Amino acid sequence: MEVLLQVLIGGILLGGLYALVAFGLSLIYGVVRILNFAHGTLLAVSGVLASLAYSGWQMHPVLIVALLAPLLFVCAYGYYHVLLRPLARRSHFEATVGTVLVTVGTLMILSDLTAVAAGATQRNIPLRLEALEFGDIVVSTTQLLILLGIAVLTVVMHLILKRTWFGRAVRAVTQDPVGAQICGVQSTRMKALTFAFGSATVAIAAVLYVLSFPVDPYMGFGLTVKAFTIIVVGGVGNLPGALLAGIFLGVAEGLTGLYWKPEWAPALSVILMLLMLVAYPKGVGAKT
């Protein structure tokens, strides 16, 4: 029983992180309609940068987020305008294939450049707080704080989307780009801002991730697949749904390791995604 509880707690903590990775991707796909295959790699590379900042200059993780998030925002804004926006003028087929090529190419270039510059070995932020023990169950205080941070961030992002002009504009573009344009929302600018905002959330996810698990330049694609799974299960643009789906995935991976074999846990997300696509093509909690 203690073992099962331990695994469930671990799964919830891990799932929270997965959900955070999926938030930005979900937002980007919901508004910009681009499957950003480089999203997970952006997290991996940001995680490497965060680890270097921590080990090299002893920067506090909050400060690292404060520096990384605007940096990613600016870079992603420029990236969208230079590489992705021109594809919108192409036919639907060419634009779809083009975005896949651009984002997959970015994934490969980012990974290789980071590996050359910082090495391909795993890195993390070894900030360790005393764990809590309840009999045979041990709960990492660091991961509990991370989960709390994720919950707060989910609420904040949810409020931004529901209560602010930016959020309303984002939702308007998602639902009806032409109608939003007529009402004065510049859909192209909103798409660029959403792409930049979704990418900036990666900075937060990256720092929280490297506080718990190591990252390396080549691990990003696996995270992207997990994030896609969460979007498929939780529904596009549904942040609370993404959080629940993330926790579901994290717990499922933990139980796979417990009752079957740990080496099968990474493959589980793909199997889940396929099953969910067959059973619920629009997602369990799909929102438009």
Place this chain on the structure above:
Amino acid sequence: MKKLSHLLAAGAAALTTGLTALPTQAAQGSCSEPIVFGTTISETGPFSTLADRWRKMTEVFAEEVNKSGGIAVKACNKKLPLKFVVYDDQSVPATAVALFEKMATVDKVDFFVGPDWSSLGGPVPPVAEKHKIPMVMANVATPSVYDRGLKYVWGTPFPVVPNWSVRYFDMLSKVSPKPQTIFFITHDNPVMKGITATWSKKAEAQGLKVLGNETFSSELKDFTALIAKVRAAKADVIYISSYDNASVPLVQQMRQLKVRAMDVHHTMLTGALSRQVGKDIEGMTGELSWYPGVKGAYSDLVETVMKRSDVSMFDYIWTLSRLTSYLAMIQGIEKAGVVDREKVKEALFKATIKSPAGDVTFDERGFPNTSAFTVQMSGGKVNVVWPPEVSTAKLVWPSPSWK
């Protein structure tokens, strides 16, 4: 004009004949030329982090050997200087094959040393066999590589799988309190699985009860489920059979989740692991082929070479295998007493050669019997703790950091 064309034709024929008749080897038996070893090093590519300082180390090795005159050749009644031809194989098997072919036919080296890694050790030996050039490979530890009836190939990997933890299990049988149970955690990799398969059987034969064996993939980042099983088993010894990089999150999460044991043993306790997990490595035991301070044949030479080339054994744990491949070839030549490939081949067959870590004996396949010392991390330093006669520090048992 006709005369001229005849002359040209004769010249061309002579040139062609001369080229095709050129010997594919150096002047064997010469007492006036240096002895040339040809090798490749993975200076770039995925294995480069393990070997990127070895070119400098190889140059320094030759300098140090030549300081005392070189390699003693009885037939010449003098020592001949040692020279290396070194290329970067880029960690790519096809590149390594092409470079060894080039060294045999263009550079005309006398003998081959290296290469490293089983992926290169598979395709490269046929080049040595084709040109009948004796080759002592370095870090090629897979036994099946040697099971192909090779006549000109030997290897000096430290340690080989059947001897990997021989000294550690000897230690377990002699420590007090004596451990009763063991739990294996295995990286999903053929070499690591081979180590677990070998040593779980030997553990049982030694009276240790094996409580479990969990396998994990390189991609796994969350080890909670695996660690929960390990914690529930309450084993006295936890044996991690893994490459260093893959086990970083495992070690960190074992600390976070307060795993307790008499000892946590890692088959690759390296500088890279230490740098990545920091203090979490404290108290762990592991294997190291040799460590400066442990005296043996050629240990002074090896220490000097490593110091001059700024190679740390803890950071470059495969260094002894590489240097021993050079030492083995030198001893083969000295035993043969002549710079003759066939004679050197005969001298190396089932030979016993000297190394800083003790005698290395080749079986009829050219496979060695190398083993490793048991080390323990203590106060941020790596110490040899077993066998006691060569230890650089006393074993701390049970490990206080895993209480």
